[in-house]
Amino acid sequence: MLYMKGNLHVHTNFSDGAHTPAEMAAIYRDLGYDFIAITDHDYLLKPRYWESIPESNGDLIVFKGIELEYPPLRYQHIGKILGDEETLYIFNHPHQYRLSIQEVNRQINLISRVMPIHCVEVTDKGIYTKIYDTPKIPLPKIASDDAHTFEECGRAWIEVQSRRERDAILRAIKQGNFRIGLKQRPAFI
Ligand SMILES: [Zn+2]
Numbered sequence: 001m002l003y004m005k006g007n008l009h010v011h012t013n014f015s016d017g018a019h020t021p022a023e024m025a026a027i028y029r030d031l032g033y034d035f036i037a038i039t040d041h042d043y044l045l046k047p048r049y050w051e052s053i054p055e056s057n058g059d060l061i062v063f064k065g066i067e068l069e070y071p072p073l074r075y076q077h078i079g080k081i082l083g084d085e086e087t088l089y090i091f092n093h094p095h096q097y098r099l100s101i102q103e104v105n106r107q108i109n110l111i112s113r114v115m116p117i118h119c120v121e122v123t124d125k126g127i128y129t130k131i132y133d134t135p136k137i138p139l140p141k142i143a144s145d146d147a148h149t150f151e152e153c154g155r156a157w158i159e160v161q162s163r164r165e166r167d168a169i170l171r172a173i174k175q176g177n178f179r180i181g182l183k184q185r186p187a188f189i
Contacts, residue, residue: 009144126155
């Protein structure tokens with residue numbers, strides 16, 4: 001099976017990003033990605049957000065998604081990615097909150113009472129945060145670039161072994177059937 005290159009964390013001008021969903025989809029298509037998820041902030045969302053997200057751009061699959069804020073836990077952000085039947089939840093950038101490994105596990109356990117957490121983001125704005133890429137956190141680890149502008153696209157990604165189909169991609173991620181890709185060497189340890 002082929003590896004499908006994708007980014008599960010993208011912002012647009014429907015929250016605090018600079019460009020439209022269609023413009024962001026076009027740049028990732030040009031970068032050779034197979035899929036992206038548009039994940040704007042829930043607390044900044046502008047009207048007509050969901051309708052603005054294209055289904056695809058040529059060969060690029062575009063997932064609808066959202067970045068949820070979970071206020072009980074120091075405003076922890078959770079990526080929610082919608083497939084056809086599948087939904088994927090990601091514990092985002094623990095480095096931004098300077099969480100210890102124990103705190104990450106404790107927060108995931110607490111959040112899991114209201115929504116399942118399937119994987120953990122081990123990048124912070126596209127920079128690899130090695131400390132969280134550990135078996136002590138017993139979930140698959142994803143990389144993303146959390147792009148808000150064109151210049152931020154393509155910094156970190158995942159390569160998923162899957163059929164070219166929405167739910168198959170999300171299931172493969174839940175099963176850990178992917179590897180992470182990084183443009184830069186680790187900077188945050
Ligand atoms: Zn984000």
